Amino acid sequence: MPFLHKRLSLQKRIVFLVTIVTVLMISTMMVFDTVSLNNSIRQAYVSQISGMTMAINGRYEESRSVTDVQQIFDYIQYKNNRVLEMRLFNKNGNILAASNRSEVGRTLYPSTYTIPNLDQTVVDRVPMAQSEMPVVRLTAPLQEDGVVVGAVEVIFDSFEETELLKNRTKLILILGLSISIILSVLLWLILRTIIIRPLSRLREAATVVKQGGALPKLEFRASPEIEEVSDAFNDMVSNLDDRYHELQQVLITLQKTQDQLVQY
Numbered sequence: 001m002p003f004l005h006k007r008l009s010l011q012k013r014i015v016f017l018v019t020i021v022t023v024l025m026i027s028t029m030m031v032f033d034t035v036s037l038n039n040s041i042r043q044a045y046v047s048q049i050s051g052m053t054m055a056i057n058g059r060y061e062e063s064r065s066v067t068d069v070q071q072i073f074d075y076i077q078y079k080n081n082r083v084l085e086m087r088l089f090n091k092n093g094n095i096l097a098a099s100n101r102s103e104v105g106r107t108l109y110p111s112t113y114t115i116p117n118l119d120q121t122v123v124d125r126v127p128m129a130q131s132e133m134p135v136v137r138l139t140a141p142l143q144e145d146g147v148v149v150g151a152v153e154v155i156f157d158s159f160e161e162t163e164l165l166k167n168r169t170k171l172i173l174i175l176g177l178s179i180s181i182i183l184s185v186l187l188w189l190i191l192r193t194i195i196i197r198p199l200s201r202l203r204e205a206a207t208v209v210k211q212g213g214a215l216p217k218l219e220f221r222a223s224p225e226i227e228e229v230s231d232a233f234n235d236m237v238s239n240l241d242d243r244y245h246e247l248q249q250v251l252i253t254l255q256k257t258q259d260q261l262v263q264y
Contacts, residue, residue, distance in 0.1 A: 014191055019184050026176030033172060034165065041161045045138055046121045052076055053140040053152050056088065061144060066104075069097040084135060085155035088142060091115055096150070115151050116141045125158070134162040198226045202233060209237065 059068045066088070073086045077099055088097040093108035116122050122139040136158040142150035 015184050015188050018187055019180060022180045022183055023176070026172070026180065030169065030172045030176065034169060037165060037168060041165075042123050045123050045136060045156065048156075049121060049138040049140050049152075049154055052154065053142075056152055057143050060088075060142065066097045070101070073097060073099045082157040082160075083154060084157055085153075087153040088150065089113065089153070090142075090150040091148075113151065113153065114139050115148065118143070118146075118148055134158045136161075195226065198230065202229065205233065205237075209240070 056069055056072055059065075059072055069088055073088075076086065077083050083099075086097075086099040087095055087103065089095045089108060093110060093113055095103050095106050095108065098104050114122050116139055118141055120141065122137075124137050125134070134157075136156045138154045138156055140152050140154075141148040142152050
């Protein structure tokens with residue numbers, strides 16, 4: 001394809017390179033911000049379930065009564081409408097208490113539950129295929145005399161956090177693209193002023209010299225490097241002009257000598 005073999009101008013190359021670097025930097029910032037926000041949300045989840053599990057563990061160790069735990073489940077769901085489901089099960093997966101009482105006595109499949117270690121909270125997202133809304137599953141250890149005997153599982157509505165992440169990502173993306181476009185335009189204008197225009201004038205002057213026109217003299221303010229090139233070009237033009245005049249004098253002298261020889 002012809003356009004693949006067409007070389008990009010210096011201006012386009014620099015703008016293209018800076019745009020790529022800017023996009024990469026913004027992408028890195030976006031990933032870092034998303035990870036940081038995710039970690040903050042995770043810590044918030046852990047803090048919420050820590051308060052719940054402390055109450056549940058305290059009541060369970062005190063009374064060993066599943067009925068008391070069931071009452072705590074009901075109270076938590078009544079106070080916090082974002083708590084969708086709660087379960088308490090032993091290491092074998094037997095459900096001892098649940099916000100949905102029809103699940104009590106049922107045994108979970110080993111692949112569907114986790115028994116965390118002591119002082120560990122497991123946070124994982126439930127796939128959307130299993131739930132119509134974005135939810136998070138929080139699992140904390142159930143302790144008895146300092147020994148893990150099961151787990152407390154809380155299914156938590158994460159719609160607000162998911163929307164927060166989406167909106168934050170959109171905001172960063174919009175700001176990033178805006179900054180990238182503004183920087184690219186500014187860079188294009190700066191390069192056009194301090195590099196491209198002087199080089200274009202230098203090329204036009206070189207074309208005039210090549211075609212035998214009046215020898216130009218360049219004078220413009222630009223970067224030091226461009227000014228050095230301009231000075232070198234002016235010196236070259238001045239030297240060419242001197243050589244041209246010297247050659248003209250030599251030709252005139254030769255013509256006079258030839259005329260004198262013809263007369264004799």
